Amino acid sequence: AKAWVLKKHFEGFPKTSDFDLKMIELPNLKDGELLLESVFLSVDPYMRPYSQRDMKEGDIMIGTQVARIVESKNPAFTVGAFVIARSGWRTHFISDGKDLQHFPSSWPDSVPKSLALGTVGMPGLTAYFGLLEVCKMKPGETVLVNAAAGAVGSVVGQLAKIGGCKVVGCAGSDEKVAYLKKIGFDEAFNYKTVTSLDEALRKASPDGYDCFFDNVGGEFASIAINQMKKYGRIAVCGAISQYNVSVSQKGPYVQVPMIFKELQMKGFIVTRWSNRWEEGLKALLKWVVEGKVKCHEHVTEGFENMPTAFIGMLKGENIGKAIVKV
Ligand code: NDP
Numbered sequence: 001a002k003a004w005v006l007k008k009h010f011e012g013f014p015k016t017s018d019f020d021l022k023m024i025e026l027p028n029l030k031d032g033e034l035l036l037e038s039v040f041l042s043v044d045p046y047m048r049p050y051s052q053r054d055m056k057e058g059d060i061m062i063g064t065q066v067a068r069i070v071e072s073k074n075p076a077f078t079v080g081a082f083v084i085a086r087s088g089w090r091t092h093f094i095s096d097g098k099d100l101q102h103f104p105s106s107w108p109d110s111v112p113k114s115l116a117l118g119t120v121g122m123p124g125l126t127a128y129f130g131l132l133e134v135c136k137m138k139p140g141e142t143v144l145v146n147a148a149a150g151a152v153g154s155v156v157g158q159l160a161k162i163g164g165c166k167v168v169g170c171a172g173s174d175e176k177v178a179y180l181k182k183i184g185f186d187e188a189f190n191y192k193t194v195t196s197l198d199e200a201l202r203k204a205s206p207d208g209y210d211c212f213f214d215n216v217g218g219e220f221a222s223i224a225i226n227q228m229k230k231y232g233r234i235a236v237c238g239a240i241s242q243y244n245v246s247v248s249q250k251g252p253y254v255q256v257p258m259i260f261k262e263l264q265m266k267g268f269i270v271t272r273w274s275n276r277w278e279e280g281l282k283a284l285l286k287w288v289v290e291g292k293v294k295c296h297e298h299v300t301e302g303f304e305n306m307p308t309a310f311i312g313m314l315k316g317e318n319i320g321k322a323i324v325k326v
Contacts, residue, residue, distance in 0.1 A: 001026050001092035003060045004306050006051055013244045014048065014314065019061070019307040026094055029073045036067040036085060036100075037092050038303070041324045042117040043310040044151075048243040061089040061306070064122065066113050084116050089306050091326060104281065111288060112297075118151050118321030119295040124284045125277060126237060126270040127155035130213055131163070133273065134235035134266050139164030141210035142229075144201070146220055147240060148188065149176035151321040155284075156213045157185045158293045165211070168204040170220075172316045179319050183294045197223050208232070216241045222252045225263070234265040244314065296320030 007020040029035060042064045050062060067085045069077050074097045077083070084101040087093040103116065111120070118124065130152075131137050143160040147153045148169025157167045161184045169180045170191040180188035187204040194200040201209075201224060208229040214221050217239030225234065242249075257263065273280070287293040298318035300309035303326045313322035 001090055002303060003091070004089035005058055005060050006055050008057055009055075010048065010051060010244075012246050014307070014311050016307045016311065021304065022060075024090070026092060029071060029094065032074050032096050033094050034069050034074050034077050034097060035071040035092065035094055036083070036087075037070050038065040038067050038085075038087075038090060038326050039082070040066040040114040040117060041089060041303070041306065041326065042121075043306065043313050043322050043324060044123075045238060045240050045243060045314065047310065048314060062086075063088050064117055066116055067093075082113050084121070091303050104285070106282075107285065108289060111285070114297060114299075114323055114325075115288065115295055115321075117323055118297060119155055119293060120281055120284045120288060122270060123151035123321060124155045124293075125273070125280045126152045127159055127213075128280045128284060129270055129273045129276070130235045130237050130268060131156060131159055131211070134268050135211035135213060135233045137163050137165055137211050142166045142168065142205050142207070143211040143213065144168045144170075144205070144209040144224060145213040145215065146170045146191070146224075147215035147238070148185065149179050149319050150215065151318075152237065153213075153215055154180075154183060154296065154320055155293065158183055158287075160211075161185075162287065162292055166205070168201075168209070170200075176319055179296065191220065198227075201227050211235070213237060214239075218242055218249065219252075222254055225254045225265075226257050228257060228261055228263050230261045232261060232263050234263060236265060236267040240314070298322045300324045302326070 001024045003022050005020045008018045064086050069079050069081050072079050143165045145153050145156040149171040157169050160167045166186045168187040169185045172192050177188045177190050189200050208227045210229050212234045214236050215238040218241035296319050309324045
């Protein structure tokens with residue numbers, strides 16, 4: 001088996017030289033175990049802060065994959081079946097089945113299995129619970145989302161439309177902006193080319209925003225918070241603008257609009273609702289099958305390109321979910 005390890009803790013933006021490709025000898029299967037091969041692997045922003053906090057140099061990079069069962073000494077798992085695993089950046093691995101997730105029997109053949117890493121997986125659930133439980137969006141409200149063309153953001157916008165909201169999205173290229181319009185965003189702009197973010201946000205929704213689904217943090221968030229409507233809700237989902245910054249930054253500060261507009265700002269991690277994942281996945285799969293939620297994937301071919309795919313996603317090369325096809 002091949003595995004990517006963290007060779008050196010990242011300093012600022014990750015580099016391909018921070019990773020090492022290792023060969024690992026796998027033992028023979030014991031009773032109850034199965035051998036799996038990764039088919040699709042996910043590259044996600046959380047891997048960047050996680051590596052800093054929870055990994056030692058030499059550890060295998062963490063992550064989720066869709067895997068095929070190659071050999072099985074466990075009657076609950078048949079050879080050839082696909083499962084969802086959390087076994088990190090590896091081509092092959094052994095499991096006793098306890099940590100594996102089956103695809104629901106209702107998953108149609110027409111829906112690509114790779115979507116279990118994106119729209120019908122953790123990122124889709126993040127959009128679902130973030131909007132329903134943190135933003136508490138209501139029909140007729142205006143929702144703002146940044147990193148809007150990404151895995152989470154593109155689902156946020158589409159779910160907010162299904163929920164009867166007006167949706168404004170920001171993304172880092174004109175191609176992404178065109179994609180957002182295509183999938184139903186009411187307003188979208190390229191935050192990299194506008195002369196004033198403040199003006200662009202005001203133009204997109206002159207009355208302000210009821211809900212702000214923040215994937216980016218930093219300066220963007222500070223500016224957007226000033227344009228919230230009274231009693232607005234801010235779901236602090238991610239802070240990708242800060243993950244690769246080694247020098248800590250200062251203000252602008254947001255307490256004044258927080259007080260006078262009586263805003264609510266709440267950080268969350270999607271696993272808080274792990275007891276409701278079935279509900280979320282069922283809803284997301286239904287909308288995908290009905291064509292109400294469109295999915296796009298940015299696929300990098302080849303396990304050897306995992307680090308490049310990860311770095312590319314952090315740089316914003318992806319429209320939709322960034323995945324690697326082994
Ligand atoms: P994306 O598919 O959105 O990929 C990351 C995107 O972030 C890039 O495509 C890029 O798009 C944007 N980006 C990168 N750097 C910056 C920057 N400096 N300023 C603004 N935008 C930037 O990733 P995900 O959808 O998987 O994740 C989105 C966010 O949600 C992340 O912050 C992630 O950590 C968070 N998250 C949180 C979860 C939770 O439980 N709280 C669960 C899952 C994700 P662009 O071209 O638009 O700049």
